[in-house]
Amino acid sequence: MCGISGVVLPHGQRPEGDVIAAMTARLAHRGPDGEGLYIDDGCALGHRRLAIVDLSPNAAQPMASDDGDDVLVFNGEIYDFKALRRELEGLGERFRSQSDTECLLVALRRWGVEALSKIHGMFAFAWWQRKHRTLTLGRDRFGKKPLYIACFGDGTGSEGLAFASELRALMAHPRVHDERTVDPVAVAQYLVHEYVPAPHAIVSNVRKLRPGEVAVWRETTGLLLETYWSPRFDTRMHGSVAALREGFLSRVDAAVRRRLVADVPVGIFLSGGLDSSLVAALAVRHHPKIKTFAVGFENASFDERAHAAQVAEHLGTDHHVEVLSEAALIDAVLPTLDWLDEPHADSSILPTSLLAAMARREVTVALGGDGGDEILAGYPTFVADKLLGALPPSAVLGALIGRAARLAPQSDANFSLAFKLRQMAQGVGSWGAERHARWLAAIDPEVLPALMTSWFGEAPQLALAHAQEVGLGQFTNFDAATAFYLRSYLAEGVLQKVDRATMRASLEARAPLLDTEVVSYCLSLPESVRLRGTSTKWLMREALRGLVPEAILARPKKGFGAPVGQWLRGPLRTFLTDTLSPRAIARSGWFNPRVVGRWIDEHLAGTADHRKPLYTLLVLEHWRARWMETP
DSSP, X not given: OEEEEEEEOSTTOOOOHHHHHHHHHTTGGGOBTEEEEEEETTEEEEEEEOOOSOOSGGGOSSEXXXXXXXXXXXXXXXXXXXXXXXXXXXXXXXXSSSOHHHHHHHHHHHHGGGGGGTOOEXXXXXXXXXXXXXXXXXXXXXXXXXXXXXXXXXXXXXXOEEEESSHHHHTTSHHHHHTOOBOHHHHHXXXXXXXXXXXXXXXXXXXXOOTTEEEEEETTTEEEXXXXXXXXXXXXXXXXXXXXXXXXXXXXXXXXXXXXXXXXXEEXXXXXXXXXXXXXXXXXXXXXXXXXXXXXXXXXXXXOHHHHHHHHHHHTOEEEEEEEOHHHHHHHHHHHHHHOSSOXXXXXXXXXXXXXXXXXXXXXXXXXXXXXXXXXXXXXXXXHHHHHTTOOOOHHHHHHHHHHHHHSOOOOSTTOHHHHHHHHHHHTTSOHHHHHHHHHOSSXXXXXXXXXXXXXXXXXXXXXXXXXXXXXXXXXXXXXXXXXXXXXXXXXXXXXXXXXXXXXXXXXXXOGGGOHHHHHHHXXXXXXXXXXXXXXXXXXXXXXXXXXXXHHHTOOOOOOXXXXXXXXXXXXXXXXXXXXXXXXXXXXXXXXXXXXXXXXHHHHHTSSOOXXXXXHHHHHHHHIIIIISOO
């Protein structure tokens, strides 16, 4: 796991060494074990190394071929690299290291981008072909690793381009920094989703590579984009429950086994939920007494440590728990918001960051349960969609539910009744992926025209464009919802949160449930195997029987978050009212001060729960002051 950066320029121009050094230095947290730079006519590459596999200097990057014609910088892990290496050796290739990086380099030299069909893992990479003056950039199938690109001259990079694992590194390039402006569409989509989905980035002169996408830059053609993989939504796997259970378990077991391979200590994030419990239960088959990590909260409605402890005791893991006091969480808010180089309003990044820092004291790699909810219909919104059945989208029903939400007792509890009703009201008037995007929305898209000023132009009308795009072509609500959660909410929201939180602590996070074979298998299963009646992740529950305590199987979905609503009335009240004051809002010129002021007044008075819109605006306004107003 590492951080990568680079610059390419046309006509043999030589990138400035101090620029690529500054870009790479901003990624030091992603790779504290080493730094490498490559500078040549037309190209400069930078790399920060977190050594996981082959800790020797032979695996250092940037890595060049023996003839010097090809150079690679790579962030991530190729889990099947040993099998790939054997195949390449059978074709006559020779290796000088034991690293997956060299396998990727040799594979790219032999097969070009077709090599990506042969590799499975998490990655973002840049491959420079010196003779052909060609740069190829790639991102893994599910978007576990980010990659930002800034094109110079025009959208195709006619004057070159820069790239990096994080926006902060691109901002170290003088041209990217000086030409930065806020992307209105990105802001509108952020206000709905709480994250900025690819290909947009929060600044308009930068784009993000999509999951499963490659970008090839040449002096003659500029930047060309190509999708090398996308999920297949079709039902083709049938059989008895026992056969489907075994098919699922065998694939997850193999995925876990591959992700336990490392030359450094490995552990597991264990919440006590179904996903992480499954990963832990299979991991102990191959790594008895593996270390597991959990955090607890003083606020009981957010606390899961008892469930995690129950699973850990049953499995016999070396369990580590840390109770996060409210003071510790509050103390983490400002440093975390300062850290975010692109706004991200999922408050669970706070406990995730503290969990990662805790785990890093013991291990360098941590396996987690990300992906289970997306591939096996784990969210309660799947149940809600099913219960709505054949009812047509109804604005009237939405209005009735919205009225019930206003009449319900207001509460700061995790997923309170009023909170769930209000979110439900936002989506019943839609269908498919858009319905689920509205159900999750921080700010109702219908409110955006009143909230956002004319500075944004037509951007509010494009707030749901990404959700509509990823759900396009799906013939059922269920498949459209799955596509949204997998390709948007997971890829651009959850996984980017985890990447930021773990890499900030120099910790590598691995997601066995997002193994290509596991995902493809689950997406081929009938809906009834994933969602049976009102039982979400039904097949996973069946697979877990006998592996974990029975009580864990009956647990409802519980999010990993923070009591933001309570904080905004208490310890974060001054931060809220200062950051979103009428004067501050007027200074940015982005939002209607009356709308924001009404939300603040109602929330502070306890007459409405506006935790999601207010925290989303708070994160954005703090980001603007931190990253756009400073020189």
